[in-house]
Amino acid sequence: MHLTVIGAGAWGTALAITAASAHRVCLWARDHGHAERLQSERVNARYLPGAVFPPALECGGGDPAALAPWLAETDLVIVATPMAGLRQWLQWLSTALPVVGRGDIPVTWLCKGFERACEPGADGLLGHEIAARVAPGLRVGVLSGPSFAQEVAAGLPTALVAAATQAAVRDALVKAFHSPALRVYANDDMVGVEVGGAVKNVMAIATGLCDGLRLGYNARAALVTRGLAEMTRLGLALGARAETFMGLSGVGDLVLTATGDLSRNRQVGLLLAQGLTQAQAVDSLGHVAEGVYSARTVAQRARSLGVRMPITDAVVALLDGALQPRDAVARLMARDPVAE
DSSP states (O other), X not given: OEEEEEOOSHHHHHHHHHHTTTSEEEEEEXXXXXXXXXXXXXXXXXXXXXXXXXXXXXXEESSGGGGHHHHTTOSEEXXXXXXXXXXXXXXXHHHHHHHTTOTTSEEEEOOOSOXXXXXXXXXXXXXXHHHHHHOTTSEEEEEESSOOHHHHHTTOOEEEEEEOSSHHHHHHHHHXXXXXXXXXXXXXXXXXXXXXXXHHHHHHHHHHHHHHTTOOHHHHHHHHHHHHHXXXXXXXXXXXXGGGGGSIIIIIHHHHHHHOTXXXXXXXXXHHHTTOOHHHHHHHHOSOOHHHHHHHHHHHHHHHHTOOOHHHHHHHHHHTTSSOHHHHHHHHHTSOOOOO
C-alpha cells in the first residue's frame, strides 16, 4: 500500500514509522522547514526523539498543493492533526482527491475530541459529524484506542480499533497497520469509538488532579469508573452502542490515559493540583492536550442532550478557574446519592 499521513506530530510520526515497515509512506508536515529536517535527519527530534525513520518513509511539507503527486498514488489518507485542523483538511481533501483521480480512497483520522463550536450556540462536533457536513462524499473512518506514540514507535505490543460504517474503510486501516506488534480490531460503531476517544481525555485531567492531590487509589478507582459511566451515557444519547465502551476505545483508552504518566491530559491534571492555571499547565507541556479544548464542548453536548456529566462539569469549572482543586473534589463528593 501507499499511505499518506498528514500531520507530523508524535502520533502521526509513530504510525508512519510503524506502517513504513511494510508499506510506502509519505509523512506530511505543516511547516516546510520541519519537513526538510525530518527528511534529512531521519528522526522527529521535536515530537518523537529517538525513533529512527525506516527507508520507506518519505517526508514532505508546506503548501498542501504539493501533496498532489503523493495523493495520485495513495491508497489511504490518515489525518494526524489535532482536532482543530480536521475540518480544514477534510474540506481540502474532498476537492483535491477527485482532481487526482482518487476520490474513492478512504480518508481517516487519528484525532480524539470534539471540535470547538464554530459559532455561538452551536454544538461542537465529533469527526464523523464534521465529515458529514463538509465532505459528505468522502469514505471516512477513525483509528483509535489505548496508545502512547513512544511505545508504538518502539514496537511495543499495542491494540487499536479501526472504526467506520463502511467495511472497505475498516479493511484498509487493518491492512495498513495490523502487524506483529500492532493488532487492529474492526468496529462499525464510529460514534461510540469517537465519543470514547473524546471523553477519556477529560476524565484523564480529572484523574491527574485526583492523583496530584494524593486522594488515594480508592478515589482514583471511583473516578475512572464513574467517568466511564459518564462516557457511556453521552455515547448512548448520540447513538452509540453500550458494548463499544467496554472495548479498546472505551475502558481501554480511559484506563491508559487516566493512569499512564505519558498522558498529556493526565499531566494537565497533575499540574492543576500543584496550583498552576490552565494556561500555565498547557504552556509547560509544549504539546496539545485535547481534553483542555474538548471539556467545554463535551459539557455543552451533554447539556443539550439532557445527559448528566458531573465530573466533566467539575473539570470545566476547574479549567475556567471557577473552582479550586479541592473545591472541585468537595463538589463531587457532596452530590446527593443516586443509584449506580
